[in-house]
Amino acid sequence: xxxxxxxxxxxxxxxxxxxxxxxxxxxxxxxxxxxxxxxxxxxxxxxxxxxxxxxxxxxxxxxxxxxxxxxxxxxxxxxxxxxxxxxxxxxxxxxxxxxxxxxxxxxxxxxxxxxxxxxxxxxxxxxxxxxxxxxxxxxxxxxxxxxxxxxxxxxxxxxxxxxxxxxxxxxxxxxxxxxxxxxxxxxxxxxxxxxxxxxxxxxxxxxxxxxxxxxxxxxxxxxxxxxxxxxxxxxxxxxxxxxxxxxxxxxxxxxxxxxxxxxxxxxxxxxxxxxxxxxxxxx
Amino acid sequence: xxxxxxxxxxxxxxxxxxxxxxxxxxxxxxxxxxxxxxxxxxxxxxxxxxxxxxxxxxxxxxxxxxxxxxxxxxxxxxxxxxxxxxxxxxxxxxxxxxxxxxxxxxxxxxxxxxxxxxxxxxxxxxxxxxxxxxxxxxxxxxxxxxxxxxxxxxxxxxxxxxxxxxxxxxxxxxxxxxxxxxxxxxxxxxxxxxxxxxxxxxxxxxxxxxxxxxxxxxxxxxxxxxxxxxxxxxxxxxxxxxxxxxxxxxxxxxxxxxxxxxxxxxxxxxxxxxxxxxxxxxxxxxxxxxxxxxxxxxxxxx
Numbered sequence: 001x002x003x004x005x006x007x008x009x010x011x012x013x014x015x016x017x018x019x020x021x022x023x024x025x026x027x028x029x030x031x032x033x034x035x036x037x038x039x040x041x042x043x044x045x046x047x048x049x050x051x052x053x054x055x056x057x058x059x060x061x062x063x064x065x066x067x068x069x070x071x072x073x074x075x076x077x078x079x080x081x082x083x084x085x086x087x088x089x090x091x092x093x094x095x096x097x098x099x100x101x102x103x104x105x106x107x108x109x110x111x112x113x114x115x116x117x118x119x120x121x122x123x124x125x126x127x128x129x130x131x132x133x134x135x136x137x138x139x140x141x142x143x144x145x146x147x148x149x150x151x152x153x154x155x156x157x158x159x160x161x162x163x164x165x166x167x168x169x170x171x172x173x174x175x176x177x178x179x180x181x182x183x184x185x186x187x188x189x190x191x192x193x194x195x196x197x198x199x200x201x202x203x204x205x206x207x208x209x210x211x212x213x214x215x216x217x218x219x220x221x222x223x224x225x226x227x228x229x230x231x232x233x234x235x236x237x238x239x240x241x242x243x244x245x246x247x248x249x250x251x252x253x254x255x256x257x258x259x260x261x262x263x264x265x266x267x268x269x270x271x272x273x274x275x276x277x278x279x280x281x282x283x
Numbered sequence: 284x285x286x287x288x289x290x291x292x293x294x295x296x297x298x299x300x301x302x303x304x305x306x307x308x309x310x311x312x313x314x315x316x317x318x319x320x321x322x323x324x325x326x327x328x329x330x331x332x333x334x335x336x337x338x339x340x341x342x343x344x345x346x347x348x349x350x351x352x353x354x355x356x357x358x359x360x361x362x363x364x365x366x367x368x369x370x371x372x373x374x375x376x377x378x379x380x381x382x383x384x385x386x387x388x389x390x391x392x393x394x395x396x397x398x399x400x401x402x403x404x405x406x407x408x409x410x411x412x413x414x415x416x417x418x419x420x421x422x423x424x425x426x427x428x429x430x431x432x433x434x435x436x437x438x439x440x441x442x443x444x445x446x447x448x449x450x451x452x453x454x455x456x457x458x459x460x461x462x463x464x465x466x467x468x469x470x471x472x473x474x475x476x477x478x479x480x481x482x483x484x485x486x487x488x489x490x491x492x493x494x495x496x497x498x499x500x501x502x503x504x505x506x507x508x509x510x511x512x513x514x515x516x517x518x519x520x521x522x523x524x525x526x527x528x529x530x531x532x533x534x535x536x537x538x539x540x541x542x543x544x545x546x547x548x549x550x551x552x553x554x555x556x557x558x559x560x561x562x563x564x565x566x567x568x569x570x571x572x573x574x575x576x577x578x579x580x581x582x583x584x585x
Contacts, residue, residue, distance in 0.1 A: 073493075076491045076492060076493045078491070079489065084489050090482070103483075104486070107491075108490065109496075155490070
């Protein structure tokens with residue numbers, strides 16, 4: 001699905017390489033955490049995948065296409081296969097929730113009819129079906145991020161990129177966001193999420209790709225944020241955050257993962273049903 | 284398709300409205316610059332018309348002394364008839380030229396009262412067989428006995444051509460400066476429009492809107508600013524032509540057709556004014572299009 005091959009990337013303003021000879025492969029339907037300190041190259045990784053940047057050397061394949069060889073007029077069409085979520089939501093403040101989500105389909109020329117149905121579905125998935133007419137500034141941070149997820153997912157992309165989607169949110173709200181991302185992942189959507197959130201990474205136990213100064217330092221299935229059995233402050237902190245905020249959600253997430261394994265691909269209906277279930281479980 | 288055309292138009296006019304101060308400045312500059320271009324074209328066309336008129340057989344007038352004897356007048360008349368330079372002549376006797384005088388100076392009775400029928404010079408109005416020979420006619424006849432003076436319009440036309448060509452260069456030079464100013468202003472306006480919609484543009488790029496889809500509303504905005512300015516400018520130019528036309532017509536009514544009117548030829552026809560208007564409208568759209576295209580290329584690239 002996604003393959004980085006000896007990718008190097010540096011920026012004019014900095015002498016250090018943002019990515020240094022990075023090779024990694026991500027399969028369809030995987031959920032990958034991209035971790036590492038600030039400046040380790042996580043955002044560059046995502047920007048390269050969006051082809052907002054081009055590699056200095058090395059090659060990137062996404063869905064069988066080599067991004068370096070892609071002519072620039074094809075880039076917009078390529079991006080329609082990729083959804084994006086950011087720490088700062090990036091909603092349009094003068095549009096309602098519905099209009100924000102619909103905008104993503106309008107600008108790629110979908111018909112009014114298709115837009116209406118798809119937007120409603122997307123809002124149901126993120127649990128905002130009843131808040132379509134609100135403006136973004138009337139919503140909480142978590143709700144705004146859910147609108148952003150709906151916008152990223154409304155066109156059913158193959159890949160969802162998330163750059164610290166929980167960076168501005170409190171731990172409990174972050175859990176809600178993670179549930180939605182998990183649900184989207186269950187529809188065979190590949191998710192790559194850059195994050196600093198130790199608790200989330202340690203709870204979800206998904207593949208972890210750790211970068212440091214542009215190099216791959218760890219690629220671990222069912223990994224945690226820091227190295228296991230280490231005795232760093234980070235590790236202790238991890239434990240503390242986990243204990244305080246996430247205990248109640250852990251079982252439920254485990255259940256969710258089992259369900260995912262059973263059904264390779266869920267239809268849209270069962271997706272919404274899955275969400276309702278989740279809501280009931282939490283209540 | 285109609286859905287997206289709707290969107291494009293809505294976006295365009297919404298942008299225009301949001302940017303109204305800049306848009307107005309741009310439109311006003313386009314009006315001034317294109318009006319100058321239009322006026323220069325009008326004058327140019329007028330001079331071209333006058334030149335054509337002239338080469339189609341322009342008159343030479345021989346003014347006799349008021350007290351010229353009959354034999355002097357007859358002598359000149361015979362010479363004129365025999366001359367190969369002259370095609371034909373008409374003679375205004377004392378009565379006819381006095382009538383003409385009264386008409387020309389109807390609003391200045393003092394002038395009229397200074398003349399009587401017998402002190403008014405008589406005039407030969409002649410059509411040349413070759414308009415380029417006006418000077419020869421002048422040299423041949425102006426010193427003949429009984430001739431007061433020979434008036435031919437060639438000199439005037441040449442002087443007028445010189446003046447108008449200088450005028451045209453000045454007008455076109457100013458127009459060029461103003462066109463550059465319009466280009467810059469449209470460029471700045473579109474840049475502001477792009478800046479004020481940068482969030483939307485960023486989202487559009489992210490979700491895979493094509494470059495043209497993002498660009499078209501901005502380019503259209505620039506073109507519409509150019510077009511609005513151009514339409515107003517061409518209306519102004521059309522109005523200018525009508526004012527000139529009316530002025531000339533009023534003067535002509537006074538002067539009858541004794542002397543082929545140079546003025547009437549200098550006014551472009553309304554047909555020509557329409558063509559000039561179309562040229563202006565096209566250039567307005569082009570100026571707007573170029574200004575906004577450059578802005579879009581510089582500030583909207585992926």
